Amino acid sequence: MRGLIITADDFGLHERVNEAVERGHREGILACTSLMVAAPAAADAITRAKRCPSLRVGLHIVLADGQSTLGAARVPALTEASGWMPDAPFFDGVRYSLLPHVRRQLAEEIRAQFEAFIATGLPLDHVNTHKHRHVHPVVLSLILAIGRDYGMHAMRLPSEARAPLWLRPWTALVRRRLARARIAHNDYVIGIAQTGRFDETAWLAAIAEIGSHTGGVVEIYCHPAVQGGVPLTPSMQDYRHADELAALLSPRVARALEAVRQRGFAFGGFADVFPAAADAFGARRLA
Numbered sequence: 001m002r003g004l005i006i007t008a009d010d011f012g013l014h015e016r017v018n019e020a021v022e023r024g025h026r027e028g029i030l031a032c033t034s035l036m037v038a039a040p041a042a043a044d045a046i047t048r049a050k051r052c053p054s055l056r057v058g059l060h061i062v063l064a065d066g067q068s069t070l071g072a073a074r075v076p077a078l079t080e081a082s083g084w085m086p087d088a089p090f091f092d093g094v095r096y097s098l099l100p101h102v103r104r105q106l107a108e109e110i111r112a113q114f115e116a117f118i119a120t121g122l123p124l125d126h127v128n129t130h131k132h133r134h135v136h137p138v139v140l141s142l143i144l145a146i147g148r149d150y151g152m153h154a155m156r157l158p159s160e161a162r163a164p165l166w167l168r169p170w171t172a173l174v175r176r177r178l179a180r181a182r183i184a185h186n187d188y189v190i191g192i193a194q195t196g197r198f199d200e201t202a203w204l205a206a207i208a209e210i211g212s213h214t215g216g217v218v219e220i221y222c223h224p225a226v227q228g229g230v231p232l233t234p235s236m237q238d239y240r241h242a243d244e245l246a247a248l249l250s251p252r253v254a255r256a257l258e259a260v261r262q263r264g265f266a267f268g269g270f271a272d273v274f275p276a277a278a279d280a281f282g283a284r285r286l287a
Contacts, residue, residue, distance in 0.1 A: 001216070001217060001266070001273075002216065002217070002263070002264055002265045002266065003186075003216075003217035003218070003265055003266040003267070003268075003273035003274075004210065004217070004218055004219075004220070004257070004260060004261075004265050004266070004267055004273075005031060005032065005186060005217065005218070005219040005220070005267075005268070005269060005270060005273055006029055006030055006031045006032070006219075006220050006221075006222075006248075006267075007030075007031070007032050007033060007034060007058075007126075007156075007219055007220070007221040007222070007269075008020070008021045008024060008030055008032075008033045008034070008221070008222055008223065008224055008248075009033070009034045009060055009128075009130075009221055009222070009223055010034070010036060010039075010060065010130075010223055010232075011033040011034055011035045011036065011045045011049075011057070011060065012035050012036040012037065012039040012040075012041050012042035012044075012045035012046075012060075013036055013039045013040070013041060013232060013233070014039075014040065014041050014225065014228075014232050015041045015044055016225040016226045016227075016228050016232065016241070017041070017045075017223075017224070017225045017232065017241075018041055018044050018045045018048050019048075019225075019226050020224035020225045020226050020241070020244075020245040020248075021033045021045070021048070021055075021224065022048045022052060022055075023226075023245065023248075023249065024224055024245060024248035024249065025052055025054070025055045026052065027249055028248040028249040028250075028254070029248055029253060029254055029257055030055075030224075030248050031055075031056060031267060031268050031269050031272070032055065032056030032057065032058065032125055032126070032268070032269035032270070033049075033055060033056075033057055033058070034057075034058045034059065034060035034126070034128055034221075035049070035057055035058065035059060035060055035117065035120075035122075036060045036062050036066060036130070037059065037069060037113050037116035037117050037120075038062065038066070038067045038068060038069040038113070038116065039062070039066065039067065040067075046120045046122065049120075049122055050121075050122070056123075056125035056126075056268065056269025056270065056271060056272065057122045057123070057124075057125055058124065058125040058126035058127055058128065058154075058269075058270070059113060059114065059117045059124060059126075059127045059128075060128055060129070060130055061110060061113050061127065061128070061129045061130065061133070061134070061143065062085065062113070062129075062130040063078070063085060063092075063106070063109065063110075063129065063130065063131075063133045063139065064085050064086065064087040064088070064089070064092065064130060064131050064133060065085065065086070065087040065130060065131060065233070065235055066084070066085055066130055067083055067084060067085070068083050068084075068085050068109055069109060069112040069113050069116055070108060070109055070112050071083045074105075074108065075105040075106075075108060075109050076105075077095070077099070077101060077102045077105045078102070078105050078106065078109060087131060087235065089131070089133075093136050096136055096138040096139065097138060103138060103142075106138070106139070106142060107142050107146065110139075110142050110143060110146050111146050114146060114147065114149070114150040114152075115150075117150070118150055123271070124150060124151055124152060124153075125154070125269045125270050125271050125278075126153075126154040126155060126156065126269065126270040126271075127143060127147055127152050127154070127155050127156075128155060128156035128158075129143075132158040132192075134155070134158075134174065135158060135167070135170040135171060135173075135174055136170075137173065137177075140174060140177060143155070144177070144181050144183070152183070153183065153184055153270070153271075153274070153277045153278050154183060154184040154185060154270035154271070154274055154277060154278070155178060155183050155184075155185050156185065156186060156189065156219060156221075157171065157174055157175055157178065157185040157186050157187070157188070157189065158171060158174070158189055158192060159171040159172075159174075159175065159187075159188050159189060160188060160189050160190060160191070160192045160193060161188065161209075162192075162193040163192060163193075182277075183277075184270060184273075184274035184277035184278075185217075186217045186218060186219040187216035187217050187218065188216065188218055188219075189218070189219045189220070189221065190206045190209065190210075190218060190219070190220045190221075191219075191220055191221040191222060195223065195239075196223055196236065196238060196239030196240060196241075196244075197238075197239070197240050197243070197244075198220075198222040198223070198243075198244050198247060199240060199243040199244065199246070199247050200243075200246065200247040200250045200252060200253060202247070203220075203247045203250070203253045203256075204252065204253065204256055206220055207253070207256040207257060207259075207260060208256075210260055210265075217273055217274075222244045222247070222248070223236075223239060223241060223244055224241055224242075224244040224245035224247075224248055225241030225242065225244075225245065226241075226242065226245060227241075227242040228241075
């Protein structure tokens, strides 16, 4: 199988992101996006997605650096008093592993985000996590168990050729567990090493890299937004969102991708590249 999935993350974070996603799909090369269901502009994102029926939409589960769905009263072990979930990967990873009450609240929050996505009425194309939190075995176990109740058929494998050495055993474990669970996934991803600066030059280099592979499914993901006066979040102060949008609209990038398409690569969202998995899991949920 040869396939290419082009995804924009953080759909719903801000109207600037939502506008970029809609433009990237209507006017450019963007095939799918990942929705943050509790983010400030989620309602606007859902409205835009419904007027772009060919845009594939997945669930971007947020367990760090974002607002919780349930709030501090329901999941106090995961949040600050405001309901914000801080980004402390090592500290949280230890708590996920050692503290049963943290795992219980984690499961409640994950289920609530699936419920919120299903309530949108949008077909669930895929699932991934903000900051790639599903490389943690506890988080992955919960998503695999809960996701089956909501028709999850595909997940992002955050395995990149330039990933740090310490991360590779974790992504290898994710790959094995997704295979055992029969969850469709990309073979590798491009976008981690250049998060926030995936401009036209990066795209052309990525497409050349794809062209060197004889098979497999690659997902390229990015973080586009229209130009604005202030950073979208404190953690995105160095992100070049407008450059990422420009790349999605670039004729040079489109021409390079067309050459890849002509080599027999399937394009689209996960449901397009893995239609059998989408059909099987959809049927299983209806049963």
